[in-house]
Amino acid sequence: MMISLRRMNAILQKDFKDFSRNLAVSTVLIMPIGLGAFYGRGGVNSIEAHYMLINLAFVMIATFVQCCLIAEEKEKNTLRGLMLSPASTTEILGGKSLLTFILTMITVSITAYLADYRPANIGVIALAFILSSFFYIAVGTLLGLFSKSVMEASVIVMPVVAVFSMGTFLPTFVDQYPFLKMGMYLPNIQLIELAVKVEAGGGFGDVLIELLIILAWTIILCMLTAAIYRKRMVD
Structure with missing residues (x-):
């Protein structure tokens, strides 16, 4: 089936209008950027500190904003209309993700720049991002599909924010609590390990394992999200 870029663009424009009207959601862009400027002025220059900010930017924009956009569609009963439209699952989910992706990449880039993070290999880091x-x-x-309103989405996403932002410091507790070793395979931790190897002079081949782990997580979550979305279509 051919993917209609026109339909995806229409969804993108609608999401942009909804996003710009919702100040409670749009103001989350300020938090990681403000912290990045604060860290940069404070001279904080460790990989762990940089990636606490970067992972925070990812989870606050990519996860929180996306969750609220999906929940807002459900709250207004417009998601059902999208599901029943001629647009395919790929077009709808892809269109609903375009704005979040653009905002995420812009916010992460600005945050990293203000925090004075200059990766040794920007190509590898960009791919990982x-x-x-x-x-x-x-x-x-996925969280948005389980939320009934923007308010509920704001609450349900908080544990995820905590795990994937503050979880950056997980490696420091592994020796004391061995059961936490499983958490070392989380995407945010793999991103840090990848960044450490890059700063040590590693290239694409040296960080292939980390990239594959992040890719595996992405594929699993995308498949699960598509399955839940299709289930919601026939509820």
Whole structure:
């Protein structure tokens, strides 16, 4: 089936209008950017600190905003109309994710720049950022499908924000609590390990395992989200 870029663009424009009207959601852009400027002025220059900000930007924009956009469609009873429209699942979910993806990449880039993070290999880091954004958007879409309103979405996303932002410091507790080793395979932790290897001079081949783990998480979440979406279509 051919994907209609016109339909996806129409969904993108609608989401942009909804996003610009909802100040409660749009103001979340300020938090990671403001923290990035604060860290940059404070001279904080560790990988862990940089990636706490970057992971926070991912989860606050890609997950929180996406979750609220989907929940708002459900609250206004417009998501059902999209489901019953000629647009395919790929067109709808892709269109609903375009605005979030653009905002995420812009916010993460500005946050990293203000925090004075200059990766040794920007190509590898950019690829990792793109894969990570897809993962966080999939998480946001999935949570949005389970939310009935924007208010509920704001609450249900909080544990995810905590895990994927503050979870950056998980490696420091692994020696004390061995059961946390499973958490080392989370995408946010893999992103940090990838960044450490890049700063040590590693190239694409050196971080392939980390990229594949993030990609695997992304594929699993995308498949799960698509399955839940299709189930909602026949509810």
